[in-house]
Amino acid sequence: MRWEGNDQSSNVEDRRGDDGGGGGGGFGFGGRSIGIGTIVIALVGGWIFGINPLTILGMLSGGGGAPVVQQRQGPAKAPPSNDKEAAFVSTVLRSTEDAWGQVFRENGAQYQPPRLVLYRGVTPTACGTGQAAMGPFYCPGDQKVYLDMDFFDTLSRQLGAPGEFARAYVVAHEVGHHVQNLMGLTDKVDAMRGRVSQTQQNALSVRLELQADCFAGIWANKSQQTKNWLDQGDIESAMNAAARIGDDALQKRSQGYVVPDSFTHGSSAQRQRWFNQGYKTGSVQACDTFNAQSL
Numbered sequence: 001m002r003w004e005g006n007d008q009s010s011n012v013e014d015r016r017g018d019d020g021g022g023g024g025g026g027f028g029f030g031g032r033s034i035g036i037g038t039i040v041i042a043l044v045g046g047w048i049f050g051i052n053p054l055t056i057l058g059m060l061s062g063g064g065g066a067p068v069v070q071q072r073q074g075p076a077k078a079p080p081s082n083d084k085e086a087a088f089v090s091t092v093l094r095s096t097e098d099a100w101g102q103v104f105r106e107n108g109a110q111y112q113p114p115r116l117v118l119y120r121g122v123t124p125t126a127c128g129t130g131q132a133a134m135g136p137f138y139c140p141g142d143q144k145v146y147l148d149m150d151f152f153d154t155l156s157r158q159l160g161a162p163g164e165f166a167r168a169y170v171v172a173h174e175v176g177h178h179v180q181n182l183m184g185l186t187d188k189v190d191a192m193r194g195r196v197s198q199t200q201q202n203a204l205s206v207r208l209e210l211q212a213d214c215f216a217g218i219w220a221n222k223s224q225q226t227k228n229w230l231d232q233g234d235i236e237s238a239m240n241a242a243a244r245i246g247d248d249a250l251q252k253r254s255q256g257y258v259v260p261d262s263f264t265h266g267s268s269a270q271r272q273r274w275f276n277q278g279y280k281t282g283s284v285q286a287c288d289t290f291n292a293q294s295l
Contacts, residue, residue: 176215217278
């Protein structure tokens with residue numbers, strides 16, 4: 001992936017030098033305590049990409065969603081200019097801004113980009129206390145993507161998904177959730193909580209996640225058209241990452257067997273299919289996972 005020398009986004013906030021304090025929060029929901037078993041379920045279900053696991057914890061505990069915490073005050077810091085990893089994610093973020101800006105303009109709307117927060121360990125968010133163990137996540141409450149970049153080492157070394165484009169896919173997927181939020185899709189899915197069974201809620205979550213994968217594919221399509229920056233093997237790198245973080249692959253890895261009704265993100269094959277759908281078509285309409293009869 002030939003990303004160096006391309007424009008970088010200014011919507012990147014660097015909290016890696018902070019102490020990680022502030023905001024309170026933690027894992028308390030509505031006065032109910034949550035056992036370690038519930039936390040493990042939430043982290044397995046939401047660890048790799050997608051909706052904040054704090055939201056999953058809220059559903060599992062019977063609460064009304066993630067707790068709101070006080071945001072830290074003060075001006076946001078930009079990453080150091082000589083930080084190559086930060087430059088990489090800033091460049092990818094800028095390319096998502098360009099791609100989705102184009103898509104929104106073509107549909108008579110204006111794109112409002114998210115901010116990307118780099119942190120280490122823990123950080124306060126409008127969705128609760130973010131922790132590195134959750135993996136990357138998007139918080140609709142403050143319209144920010146949160147990323148502890150140590151996750152990239154986990155993606156490569158533990159999950160077997162190396163490569164810069166696999167990392168770019170991570171960022172693009174989370175930005176896909178921001179696009180869903182702007183389109184009102186996230187609220188519609190959240191509104192179903194408590195009105196459907198847990199199995200049905202999981203199925204809705206899968207469709208939301210697969211659409212975010214498809215939106216990541218749209219970004220890959222649009223950015224390649226304008227930048228021609230992909231090398232041979234880059235798309236395969238993203239497809240490999242999609243396979244490695246499918247619910248079936250993660251469940252086999254963590255517990256040795258698969259429980260399809262508990263899927264919240266989709267199987268490996270489904271995640272690959274929908275990323276490829278977005279990449280091949282470059283069309284938002286082609287990413288309508290909610291009306292697709294087969295995933």
